[in-house]
Amino acid sequence: MTRRALVALGLPVVLVATWWVLSAGSTSFFWPPLSAIVAAFPTTWTADPIAHDVLPSLARLTAGYLVALVVGVAAGVAIGSDRVLRALCEPVLEFLRAIPPPVLVPVIALFAGYTGSTTKVVTIALGCLWPILLNTVEGVRSLDEVLRDTARSYRLGRLTTLRQVVLRGSSPRIAAGARQALSVGVILMVISELFGADRGLGAAVVRFQRGFAIPQMWTGIILLGLLGVALSGLFRLVEHRTLAWYRGLRQAEREV
Amino acid sequence: MSTTALDVRNLAKTYDGHGRDVEAVRDLTFRVDRGELVCVVGPSGAGKTTLLRCVAGLLDSSGGTVHLDGVPVTGPPAGMAVVFQEYGRSLFPWLTVRGNVGLPLKEKGLDRPTRAAKVDAALAAVGLCDSADAHPWQLSGGMQQRVAIARAVAYEPSVLLMDEPFASVDAQTRAELEDLVRDLWQDLGVTVLFVTHDIDEAVYLGQRVLVLSNRPTVVLEDVRVDLPTARDQLRTRSSPAFAAARNRVYELVQRAKQGHRPLPRATGARAMSTGTTAEG
């Protein structure tokens, strides 16, 4: 346990130390010493910016991500279960997936405006949707035929089959899609804030940069990085609990 | 008439592959009485799985009818349990052994204590009490097979279909599982249709053995096995009656492999021959 923690923390510690040493005597305006950045942290991220920049960003990320999760899984199950629907949807999905989500920001802003939350939430949701949707389709499609037959022959109802067989059986793929979507979501959370002069984490970084508050700008970037790590840690925790069977199954298959 | 559990008449199934049709089953007619244990043998690819899936209501036939207790089978009927050839893949890997056995009972609407009692009884019957909280992938092939059987038994079906259930377990386990099936069948009074490609197994287990022709499949012959109800791996298998039945079935299967068919496209004659053996 401690060994694993040491291994996991090893490289970050080395990198931070290297940054610290290399930047120690820096006089460059754009590359302040790490010590200066760290010193700026507590004064930059006080209660007010946390309440007005960090929390709204997180709220929008959560809302967009959850919408994508619900819509993606629901549509994915429907498309994955029906061969005809899949044949109809596949070309359209491939096209839509190829569109980089950031270009949607101006389009969505036409309807919802740049400053409000709606544009940002919709952008995040649309970006997160594709990895979740496509992975769910694949997960449902590749569900073992024998399991489906088993569910049918024991006359499991639609709801039980959906919950106990289809969703659980495709949960490893859904989780893989959800993990991809999480990093897409964080990126879109920042990008969607770069357009409008609103508040938010990404907006704060731009604000600091425009005000030449360079150490503060760096604290914002570091905070975003930490946020990403925290979210992926949270994700792993959930995944660890719900997909224990899948890890066991994979391991058992490898040992054969 | 009311003693007939399964009534399969002129069953036919042609798979329409891309451009090339595969006539798997041409014309199968047979009956299984309530409480009977009937084995089906045939060469690999003869359409045994196809037959079973049609009987189970999992596959639409291209012709003919299947009746269970006088009711036509159009989808998976109530009171029927299937143990699949790919038993390992038929267990839900995300559920424990207990969860796998209990899920169909939950769907039946049984309350928790009743469910727990039935699950425990079924696991005890197959000798798996100690593994109730394990996941299927933690078990050996033979144990997984027992879980699949326990699930079927706990479901309390009136008809149990088994598709080459012991094809991929070792000989020792196989003998144990064969006796388990005999015991369960006698204790529960369930009707069993048991598919296998193993002639010895078919003769050892069955009261009757249906020998299938090769593809396109018809019933080559319906062999009655004259062995005592109490069977024993050692004594039964070395008895003259066993050898006689085994040789008879072996010969028929050899003929089936060589492409022998009952009578060239004479549905009437075939119906007659199955009729006489069913009565005789």
Ligand SMILES: Nc1ncnc2c1ncn2[C@@H]1O[C@H](COP(=O)(O)OP(=O)(O)O)[C@@H](O)[C@H]1O
């Ligand atoms: N889904 C399918 N599509 C096309 N052909 C199939 C399909 N399933 C089985 N067959 C063909 O039908 C024949 C009988 O198959 P099957 O019932 O599995 O035989 P058995 O169980 O006796 O080995 C085989 O020739 C097989 O290739």
Ligand SMILES: [Mg+2]
């Ligand atoms: Mg088969």
